[in-house]
Structure formats: C-alpha cells, structure tokens
Amino acid sequence: MGYSIDKAKGIGYNITSATFKVSGYYWDIKFYPNGDTTEAECFVSLYLHLLSKVTNVKAQFNLTILDKHGRHPLRSRPSKLRSFDGKGNSSWGFSRFIKKTNLESYLKDDDCFVIKCTITIHKSGHAVDVNAKFVTFEVNGQTFKAHRSILAARSPVFNTQFYGSLREVSDTIKIEGIEEPVFAAILEFVYSDLCPEMCKFMPEHLLVVADRYGLEILKLICEKKLGQNININMVSYFTLGEYHNCTQLKDASSNL
Known part of the structure; x- marks a missing residue:
C-alpha cells in the first residue's frame, strides 16, 4: 500500500511501525498522512511512541523521511530533551512535520519512502548514543x-x-x-x-x-x-x- 492510498483516509488516521528496541525500551513510530488534528490537516504528523510501561525515560530523537532506498533525506527534525513515562506522555513528535505538498512534490511518481529514527537515551544526566x-x-x-x-x-x-x-x-x-x-x-x-x-x-x-x-x-x-x-x-x-x-x-x- 502506497502513500497516495493512505492519504485518502482522513485526519487522525495513522500507520504504526513495527516495534523496535533501543536501550532496553520498546518503541514504535506513528505516521499520520493527513495530520493528527484539524489544525495540521495540511501536514503529515510523525511521533515516537514508548511502549514499555516505565516512568521518566529521558530521550532526544531525530525523525527523518528519506527516499524509498533510504539514501536521500527529504525532511529531518531533531527533538528537544523529552520525558517519556509510558502513560500520558508516552508519545512525542511533530504535528506539523512536513507540508503534504512538499512531500508529494519530492515523491513525484514514487509512492514510497523510508522513515528513520535515531534515539539518544539520557541516563544520570549523560547521553549514551555515540551518534550524538x-x-x-x-x-x-x-x-x-x-x-x-x-x-x-x-x-x-x-x-x-x-x-x-x-x-x-x-x-x-x-x-x-x-x-x-x-x-x-x-x-x-x-x-x-x-x-x-x-x-x-x-x-x-x-x-x-x-x-x-x-x-x-x-x-x-x-x-x-x-x-x-x-x-x-x-x-x-x-x-x-x-x-x-x-x-x-x-x-x-x-x-x-
């Protein structure tokens, strides 16, 4: 299923990635092709979601949309330091990640892309991701x-x-x-x-x-x-x- 089909499903509809593990915690990514709210309907929304039922996981992350081969980045957004608690604050991200028109002009006839997420976990005040x-x-x-x-x-x-x-x-x-x-x-x-x-x-x-x-x-x-x-x-x-x-x-x- 391509982006052109998913974007026809309305505001608030989201696609959830497979679960992945970073620093002992389980996460997934939620992609909203028509935005997560009416205020963001001209944008795509992108969020990192903590699945593990834990408290006070401090992390910074970077979300990137790349071409379908994962080589050429279109849009990348680094986050501030966020506190995930597996409850009310289990998701952080960007309601207005990129305008839909910008994404579609970049994709042109190609209907697929890759979403990359880099997470930096902070423990005892120190970041543990060497990519930082x-x-x-x-x-x-x-x-x-x-x-x-x-x-x-x-x-x-x-x-x-x-x-x-x-x-x-x-x-x-x-x-x-x-x-x-x-x-x-x-x-x-x-x-x-x-x-x-x-x-x-x-x-x-x-x-x-x-x-x-x-x-x-x-x-x-x-x-x-x-x-x-x-x-x-x-x-x-x-x-x-x-x-x-x-x-x-x-x-x-x-x-x-």
Whole structure:
C-alpha cells in the first residue's frame, strides 16, 4: 500500500511501525498522512511512541523521511530533551512535520519512502548514543559546531563523510570554497528546514552549496527564487541550472 492510498483516509488516521528496541525500551513510530488534528490537516504528523510501561525515560530523537532506498533525506527534525513515562506522555513528535505538498512534490511518481529514527537515551544526566557527537567546521577562520547525526540524516554527503567506509574521524573539518554566511545558512536549513534569509538575496550562492551537500529541497527553493528574476540573468541562470542539474531553472531559462 502506497502513500497516495493512505492519504485518502482522513485526519487522525495513522500507520504504526513495527516495534523496535533501543536501550532496553520498546518503541514504535506513528505516521499520520493527513495530520493528527484539524489544525495540521495540511501536514503529515510523525511521533515516537514508548511502549514499555516505565516512568521518566529521558530521550532526544531525530525523525527523518528519506527516499524509498533510504539514501536521500527529504525532511529531518531533531527533538528537544523529552520525558517519556509510558502513560500520558508516552508519545512525542511533530504535528506539523512536513507540508503534504512538499512531500508529494519530492515523491513525484514514487509512492514510497523510508522513515528513520535515531534515539539518544539520557541516563544520570549523560547521553549514551555515540551518534550524538559534535563536529566543528572551520570556514575562513570562523568556527561552526553541529551534530554529526543530524547532518548525516539531512545530507547524503555528510552521511558518507561521517559514517561511510572512508569516514572523517577528525572532530574539526576545514571547509574550502564556501563563504561563512553561506555555510551558516546551510546549517540553519539543516536544523530548522526553514528557508534561510540569504535565499532572498543570494540564492545562486546557496544553490551551489545545497547541490554540493545534496540538499535537494533547498535546491528547489533556490531554483524557485532564481526563476523570479529569470529575465535579468537568463544566460547565466541557464548555465547554473545546467551545471548543477536544476531542471526547473534550465527550463525556465530556455523558454524565454
């Protein structure tokens, strides 16, 4: 059964994953294709649910929707530290995880996707998930600190860099060829999934770096912004679209 069938079943309908075990506790994931409430009917909702009948399990988690092969992330949301008690507060997540229109535009003719969940359990004030390690980026003398696991969940390039066979083991990575404001905007998008302010003023710079790190949704946002000014820089935008495989930008440029 595909997403297109499930989304026709109304608000509050949910699909529950198979049960899985993390740090001795049993969990599942609940996916609401039409939102869990009327206020979220334009979104899909996604929740992590504790099944074990225990109290005060403190955890942080990251929920990610990827393509059906589990390689390319579409949307990733990290949680705050939450307390699960197996009773009234047994579920935490995101009522407005992603707009349905955004999910459907990404899926196109493909009707399936993968949901990934990374859980960090906190015991005695200490996190026990090794994937929660930080990495520091040096960009033209300025430093940026970020979570390896969140970067890897959002970007296939970071995923390969941190967890591939030739993984980067250093805690400090020097970035070449990117200006500090652009890299800061990339991190802003990775953590919030919101369009960075820079996209309004320098979308071409942001598009290049989004392509470098495999951030397909940000690429589409930049393409749309550039398309609004297509009459001004038709030739340069066509070249940009050709080099970075931006179909919409190339089509808009060539149709003038």
